[in-house]
Amino acid sequence: MRRRLAALAALSAIGIASNAQAANNDPVGDLITSVISGALPGTGVFNVKATLYHAGAKGVGVLDSLGCKVVPMRTIAVDKTVIPRRTVIFIKETVGLAMPDGKPHDGYWYASDIGGAIKGKRIDLFTGKNAASMKPMQNLNLSTLTAVKVGEFKGCPPA
Secondary structure, three states: OHHHHHHHHHHHHHHHHHHHHHHHOOHHHHHHHHHHHOEOOOOOEEEEEEEEEOOOOOOOOOEOOOOOEOOOOOEEEEOOOOOOOOEEEEEHHHOOOEOOOOOEOOOEEEEEEOOOOOOOOEEEEEOOOOHHHHHHHHHHOOOEEEEEEEEEOOOOOOO
């Protein structure tokens, strides 16, 4: 009798453990989360509305929220609940744009800033020192871009 009770207890424990494990793998929950966040299930792909910002605009300083210098055509401001700070992002729509030194952009941006107006699936692309720096990217302002998380960085973003 004791052996039967021990076997039933062991089977119950195995069943509970497998149910707990199944709760961690919730494809329906992942799909619902991806619809809400704009990310593809299981990936770091986001469809985000982009705006532009430059130094000298109201409230914009020379340092980002990490205390690093903002880098033209590299720094992005994000909602850190959607895209964590210190994330390296690839934005295909920016590939080939002219960098301040005249070289073509490789599409890589660094999430090192946050902004009061950046909520949800929005990003703010830092263009440079003044409003004129925004002209080459004006067609991206208020457009939806594909932002892909490709890694993380430590310290400050590269200049």
